[in-house]
Amino acid sequence: MAPGATIDPATVAANVATVRERIAAHGGAGRTRLVAVTKGFGPEAVVAAAVAGVDAVGESYAQEALDKVRALGGATPAPLHFIGRLQRNKIRHLAPYVALWHSVDRVELGAEIASRAPGAAVLAQVNISGETQKAGCEPSATAAFVDALRALGLDVRGLMGIGPLGAPEAARAGFERLASLAGALGLPELSMGMSDDLTVAVECGATYVRVGRSLFGPR
Numbered sequence: 001m002a003p004g005a006t007i008d009p010a011t012v013a014a015n016v017a018t019v020r021e022r023i024a025a026h027g028g029a030g031r032t033r034l035v036a037v038t039k040g041f042g043p044e045a046v047v048a049a050a051v052a053g054v055d056a057v058g059e060s061y062a063q064e065a066l067d068k069v070r071a072l073g074g075a076t077p078a079p080l081h082f083i084g085r086l087q088r089n090k091i092r093h094l095a096p097y098v099a100l101w102h103s104v105d106r107v108e109l110g111a112e113i114a115s116r117a118p119g120a121a122v123l124a125q126v127n128i129s130g131e132t133q134k135a136g137c138e139p140s141a142t143a144a145f146v147d148a149l150r151a152l153g154l155d156v157r158g159l160m161g162i163g164p165l166g167a168p169e170a171a172r173a174g175f176e177r178l179a180s181l182a183g184a185l186g187l188p189e190l191s192m193g194m195s196d197d198l199t200v201a202v203e204c205g206a207t208y209v210r211v212g213r214s215l216f217g218p219r
Protein backbone atom coordinates (compact mmCIF):
# COMPACT_ATOMS: atom_id res chain seq x y z
CA MET A 1 0.00 0.00 0.00
CA ALA A 2 1.43 3.38 -0.93
CA PRO A 3 1.82 6.12 1.65
CA GLY A 4 -1.49 7.78 2.18
CA ALA A 5 -3.37 4.78 0.85
CA THR A 6 -6.93 4.53 2.05
CA ILE A 7 -7.38 3.25 5.55
CA ASP A 8 -10.67 1.64 6.52
CA PRO A 9 -11.24 2.41 10.21
CA ALA A 10 -13.52 -0.61 10.68
CA THR A 11 -10.84 -2.94 9.32
CA VAL A 12 -8.22 -1.38 11.57
CA ALA A 13 -10.51 -1.79 14.58
CA ALA A 14 -11.11 -5.45 13.71
CA ASN A 15 -7.37 -6.01 13.29
CA VAL A 16 -6.63 -4.36 16.63
CA ALA A 17 -9.15 -6.69 18.27
CA THR A 18 -7.56 -9.72 16.60
CA VAL A 19 -4.05 -8.73 17.70
CA ARG A 20 -5.31 -8.13 21.26
CA GLU A 21 -6.84 -11.62 21.23
CA ARG A 22 -3.54 -13.11 20.09
CA ILE A 23 -1.71 -11.22 22.84
CA ALA A 24 -4.17 -12.57 25.42
CA ALA A 25 -3.94 -16.11 24.06
CA HIS A 26 -0.19 -16.03 24.62
CA GLY A 27 -0.35 -14.71 28.18
CA GLY A 28 0.03 -10.97 27.64
CA ALA A 29 -3.38 -9.69 28.80
CA GLY A 30 -2.90 -6.82 31.23
CA ARG A 31 0.84 -6.71 30.53
CA THR A 32 1.56 -6.32 26.82
CA ARG A 33 0.60 -2.96 25.34
CA LEU A 34 0.04 -2.44 21.64
CA VAL A 35 2.07 0.14 19.71
CA ALA A 36 0.48 0.62 16.28
CA VAL A 37 3.28 1.25 13.79
CA THR A 38 1.86 3.78 11.33
CA LYS A 39 4.94 4.30 9.15
CA GLY A 40 4.12 4.22 5.47
CA PHE A 41 0.53 5.30 6.12
CA GLY A 42 -1.00 8.72 6.46
CA PRO A 43 -2.44 10.57 9.44
CA GLU A 44 -5.76 8.77 9.01
CA ALA A 45 -4.01 5.56 10.13
CA VAL A 46 -2.97 7.31 13.35
CA VAL A 47 -6.56 8.41 13.92
CA ALA A 48 -8.01 4.96 13.12
CA ALA A 49 -5.56 3.28 15.51
CA ALA A 50 -6.27 5.76 18.29
CA VAL A 51 -10.03 5.32 17.86
CA ALA A 52 -9.51 1.55 18.00
CA GLY A 53 -7.87 2.01 21.38
CA VAL A 54 -4.22 1.18 20.79
CA ASP A 55 -1.87 2.21 23.59
CA ALA A 56 0.47 4.25 21.38
CA VAL A 57 1.40 4.91 17.78
CA GLY A 58 4.93 4.19 16.59
CA GLU A 59 6.83 6.07 13.93
CA SER A 60 10.20 5.12 12.42
CA TYR A 61 11.10 8.12 10.30
CA ALA A 62 11.49 11.60 11.74
CA GLN A 63 10.20 13.64 8.81
CA GLU A 64 7.22 11.36 8.27
CA ALA A 65 6.36 11.60 11.96
CA LEU A 66 6.61 15.38 11.92
CA ASP A 67 4.44 15.62 8.80
CA LYS A 68 1.74 13.57 10.52
CA VAL A 69 1.89 15.58 13.73
CA ARG A 70 1.47 18.73 11.65
CA ALA A 71 -1.43 17.26 9.64
CA LEU A 72 -3.10 16.32 12.93
CA GLY A 73 -2.89 19.86 14.22
CA GLY A 74 0.18 19.54 16.42
CA ALA A 75 -0.52 16.42 18.46
CA THR A 76 -1.30 12.74 17.90
CA PRO A 77 -4.53 11.34 19.37
CA ALA A 78 -2.55 8.51 21.03
CA PRO A 79 0.91 8.84 22.59
CA LEU A 80 3.64 8.99 19.95
CA HIS A 81 6.52 6.55 20.33
CA PHE A 82 9.62 6.87 18.18
CA ILE A 83 10.85 3.40 17.20
CA GLY A 84 13.21 3.91 14.25
CA ARG A 85 16.83 4.65 13.70
CA LEU A 86 17.51 8.07 15.17
CA GLN A 87 19.46 10.85 13.56
CA ARG A 88 20.94 13.31 16.00
CA ASN A 89 19.85 16.39 14.03
CA LYS A 90 16.17 15.34 14.03
CA ILE A 91 15.83 14.90 17.76
CA ARG A 92 15.31 18.61 18.41
CA HIS A 93 12.27 18.66 16.09
CA LEU A 94 10.76 15.46 17.44
CA ALA A 95 11.34 16.07 21.14
CA PRO A 96 8.14 18.05 21.84
CA TYR A 97 5.95 15.22 20.54
CA VAL A 98 7.60 11.95 21.59
CA ALA A 99 6.29 10.26 24.73
CA LEU A 100 8.74 7.34 24.64
CA TRP A 101 11.94 6.83 22.63
CA HIS A 102 12.31 3.08 21.94
CA SER A 103 15.46 3.08 19.86
CA VAL A 104 18.21 4.85 21.76
CA ASP A 105 21.29 2.89 20.80
CA ARG A 106 24.18 5.32 21.40
CA VAL A 107 25.13 7.59 24.28
CA GLU A 108 25.41 10.57 21.86
CA LEU A 109 21.74 10.17 20.95
CA GLY A 110 20.83 9.96 24.61
CA ALA A 111 22.76 13.17 25.23
CA GLU A 112 20.88 14.97 22.49
CA ILE A 113 17.51 13.74 23.81
CA ALA A 114 18.49 14.78 27.34
CA SER A 115 19.39 18.27 26.16
CA ARG A 116 16.16 18.74 24.16
CA ALA A 117 13.79 16.92 26.54
CA PRO A 118 15.38 16.67 29.98
CA GLY A 119 14.34 13.56 31.88
CA ALA A 120 12.68 12.00 28.81
CA ALA A 121 11.47 8.40 28.99
CA VAL A 122 13.65 6.11 26.89
CA LEU A 123 14.35 2.47 26.17
CA ALA A 124 17.88 1.28 25.51
CA GLN A 125 18.11 -0.67 22.27
CA VAL A 126 20.09 -3.90 22.47
CA ASN A 127 21.24 -5.90 19.44
CA ILE A 128 19.70 -9.29 20.20
CA SER A 129 19.81 -10.71 16.69
CA GLY A 130 23.57 -10.99 16.42
CA GLU A 131 23.26 -9.42 12.96
CA THR A 132 25.96 -6.78 12.70
CA GLN A 133 23.87 -4.42 10.57
CA LYS A 134 21.18 -4.23 13.26
CA ALA A 135 21.27 -1.30 15.65
CA GLY A 136 21.70 -1.60 19.40
CA CYS A 137 24.41 -2.03 21.97
CA GLU A 138 26.02 -5.41 22.46
CA PRO A 139 24.12 -7.41 25.10
CA SER A 140 27.23 -7.57 27.29
CA ALA A 141 27.42 -3.76 27.28
CA THR A 142 23.79 -3.20 28.35
CA ALA A 143 24.38 -2.38 32.02
CA ALA A 144 27.07 0.20 31.23
CA PHE A 145 24.93 1.72 28.48
CA VAL A 146 21.91 2.03 30.78
CA ASP A 147 24.12 3.64 33.46
CA ALA A 148 25.41 6.15 30.91
CA LEU A 149 21.87 7.09 29.84
CA ARG A 150 20.82 7.48 33.48
CA ALA A 151 23.83 9.69 34.14
CA LEU A 152 22.38 12.03 31.50
CA GLY A 153 19.22 12.33 33.60
CA LEU A 154 17.11 10.19 31.26
CA ASP A 155 14.31 8.02 32.64
CA VAL A 156 15.40 4.60 31.37
CA ARG A 157 12.25 2.50 31.50
CA GLY A 158 13.50 -0.66 29.83
CA LEU A 159 15.04 -2.34 26.84
CA MET A 160 14.09 -2.66 23.18
CA GLY A 161 15.15 -5.29 20.67
CA ILE A 162 14.42 -6.39 17.10
CA GLY A 163 14.28 -10.09 16.30
CA PRO A 164 16.22 -11.61 13.41
CA LEU A 165 14.67 -12.03 9.97
CA GLY A 166 13.25 -15.47 9.41
CA ALA A 167 10.95 -17.82 11.25
CA PRO A 168 9.30 -16.37 14.37
CA GLU A 169 10.82 -19.05 16.58
CA ALA A 170 14.28 -17.81 15.55
CA ALA A 171 13.57 -14.74 17.67
CA ARG A 172 12.92 -16.60 20.91
CA ALA A 173 16.50 -16.87 22.17
CA GLY A 174 17.12 -13.15 21.66
CA PHE A 175 13.83 -12.19 23.31
CA GLU A 176 14.65 -14.41 26.29
CA ARG A 177 18.05 -12.79 26.53
CA LEU A 178 16.52 -9.30 26.46
CA ALA A 179 14.04 -10.29 29.18
CA SER A 180 16.77 -11.65 31.41
CA LEU A 181 18.92 -8.53 30.90
CA ALA A 182 15.99 -6.29 31.83
CA GLY A 183 15.20 -8.45 34.84
CA ALA A 184 18.79 -8.33 36.07
CA LEU A 185 18.78 -4.54 35.77
CA GLY A 186 15.37 -4.13 37.40
CA LEU A 187 13.94 -2.50 34.27
CA PRO A 188 10.17 -2.98 33.87
CA GLU A 189 9.62 -2.37 30.16
CA LEU A 190 10.44 -4.72 27.30
CA SER A 191 9.70 -3.56 23.74
CA MET A 192 9.99 -6.56 21.45
CA GLY A 193 7.89 -8.31 18.83
CA MET A 194 6.51 -7.15 15.47
CA SER A 195 3.80 -8.57 13.19
CA ASP A 196 5.66 -11.79 12.46
CA ASP A 197 7.04 -12.63 15.90
CA LEU A 198 4.71 -10.88 18.33
CA THR A 199 3.32 -14.03 19.95
CA VAL A 200 6.83 -15.29 20.69
CA ALA A 201 7.68 -11.90 22.19
CA VAL A 202 4.55 -11.95 24.35
CA GLU A 203 5.47 -15.42 25.63
CA CYS A 204 8.91 -14.05 26.54
CA GLY A 205 7.47 -11.16 28.54
CA ALA A 206 7.02 -8.23 26.14
CA THR A 207 5.36 -5.19 27.71
CA TYR A 208 5.18 -3.45 24.31
CA VAL A 209 4.76 -5.05 20.90
CA ARG A 210 5.28 -2.83 17.84
CA VAL A 211 2.83 -3.90 15.16
CA GLY A 212 2.33 -2.42 11.70
CA ARG A 213 1.32 -4.79 8.90
CA SER A 214 -1.03 -6.90 11.03
CA LEU A 215 -3.09 -3.77 11.68
CA PHE A 216 -2.84 -1.81 8.42
CA GLY A 217 -1.84 -4.34 5.76
CA PRO A 218 1.33 -4.43 3.68
CA ARG A 219 3.33 -1.26 3.24
Ligand SMILES: *Cc1c(COP(=O)(O)O)cnc(C)c1O
Nearest residue numbers: 037060083194195210211212213
Ligand atom coordinates in the same frame (compact mmCIF):
# COMPACT_ATOMS: atom_id res chain seq x y z
C1 LIG B 1 8.41 -1.24 10.95
C2 LIG B 1 8.77 -1.60 12.35
C3 LIG B 1 7.90 -2.36 13.14
C4 LIG B 1 6.58 -2.92 12.62
O1 LIG B 1 6.81 -3.94 11.71
P1 LIG B 1 5.60 -4.84 11.13
O2 LIG B 1 6.31 -5.98 10.55
O3 LIG B 1 4.89 -3.99 10.13
O4 LIG B 1 4.72 -5.22 12.26
C5 LIG B 1 8.26 -2.62 14.43
N1 LIG B 1 9.43 -2.17 14.95
C6 LIG B 1 10.29 -1.44 14.23
C7 LIG B 1 11.55 -0.98 14.86
C8 LIG B 1 9.99 -1.14 12.91
O5 LIG B 1 10.87 -0.42 12.19
